[in-house]
Amino acid sequence: DSGVTQTPKHLITATGQRVTLRCSPRSGDLSVYWYQQSLDQGLQFLIQYYNGEERAKGNILERFSAQQFPDLHSELNLSSLELGDSALYFCASSVAGSSNYGYTFGSGTRLTVV
Amino acid sequence: AQTVTQSQPEMSVQEAETVTLSCTYDTSESDYYLFWYKQPPSRQMILVIRQEAYKQQNATENRFSVNFQKAAKSFSLKISDSQLGDAAMYFCAYRHPNSNSGYALNFGKGTSLLVTP
Numbered sequence: 001d002s003g004v005t006q007t008p009k010h011l012i013t014a015t016g017q018r019v020t021l022r023c024s025p026r027s028g029d030l031s032v033y034w035y036q037q038s039l040d041q042g043l044q045f046l047i048q049y050y051n052g053e054e055r056a057k058g059n060i061l062e063r064f065s066a067q068q069f070p071d072l073h074s075e076l077n078l079s080s081l082e083l084g085d086s087a088l089y090f091c092a093s094s095v096a097g098s099s100n101y102g103y104t105f106g107s108g109t110r111l112t113v114v
Numbered sequence: 115a116q117t118v119t120q121s122q123p124e125m126s127v128q129e130a131e132t133v134t135l136s137c138t139y140d141t142s143e144s145d146y147y148l149f150w151y152k153q154p155p156s157r158q159m160i161l162v163i164r165q166e167a168y169k170q171q172n173a174t175e176n177r178f179s180v181n182f183q184k185a186a187k188s189f190s191l192k193i194s195d196s197q198l199g200d201a202a203m204y205f206c207a208y209r210h211p212n213s214n215s216g217y218a219l220n221f222g223k224g225t226s227l228l229v230t231p
Contacts, residue, residue, distance in 0.1 A: 002158065033218065043205065045218035058218055090159065094217075102149050103219065105159035 003027060006091050006106035014114055018079040021109045023091030025072055031055070031094045032074040033103060034066055038087040049074055050096075081113045118208050120222035127196045128230050134181070135191045135225045137206030144168075147209040148189045149219065150180070154202040162204070165189065167211075193227075201229040 003026035013019055025032050034046040036059075045058035049068035060066075063081075068074040078085060088110050092103035117140040127133035139148070150162040165173045165182050172180050177197075181190045193200055203226050207219040 031217070042223045043221040045220070048217060056218055088157065092159070102151075102161040102164055103159075104161075105151075107156070107158050 002104050002106065004029075004091060004093050004104050004106035006089075006109050008109060009107065010110045010112075012112045012114060013081060015081055015083060017081050017113075018077065019081065019111065021076040021078070021089055021091075021111075023074045023076070023093075023106060025074070025091075025093030026104050029093035029095050029104070030072065031096065032068055032072070033092045033094070034060075034074070034076050035090040035092065036087045037090060037108070043090075046076070078111070083113050086111055086113045118206055118220050118222040120204075120206055120225050122225045123223070124226045124228065126228040126230060127193070127200075129196055129198060131196055132192060132194045133196055133227065135193075135204050135206075135227065137189045137191070137222055139187050139189065139206070139208045141187065141208065141210075143211055145211045147211070148180075148182070149207040149209070150178070150189075150191045151205045151207060151221075152200075152202045153205065153224070154199075159205075163191070196229050198229050198231070201227055203227070 005024040007022045030051045033048045036044045046060040047066050048056040063079050066076045088108045090108045092105045094103050119138045146167045148165045152160045152162050163175045177194045179192045203224045205224045206222040
């Protein structure tokens, strides 16, 4: 157990629907990062939050949004889902705003859009 | 964005032997961070080793070591005395030194390592 908790582990939904992925960072970590892993695109950075505020944005689609709550857990919202959104979504956390020592990853949420 | 290239989609090694996984990257910075992550079939991403670019000494973690060639922008991972549990996808990652580019890690496409008995 890495200390980073992601729920649910698996999610199957239909095109056009909206889902929410949840992440609880490791105790003491203030930064949360979201990544999408697909076979063709590899690991793509989506967005980072630090202590409740957005810190950096990557290749995140406008249909996707995220937030970090006062208790530091984070949610990634995916809407108007398309078949191409099927992927493994990782959350990772680090102590500070930077990631000099790397991240601690959760075990991921496998999203399947049918 | 900085590009990270892993030119070996698949590698194979026999148990107890040594294998080297290649990684090159593109950056104009002089100070940055490099990482190797392991993703076994469980799909958990596990940090294997990290290197700070300003340090000339190659990082070592038990059976894992790196060959960091800054001028060549090369960061290879050497696994000694390979074990069956080393079988996994290995990802090389780069992190920019300052917040202007965000703190995201840029990952390569990965190398799948097979360990044979």
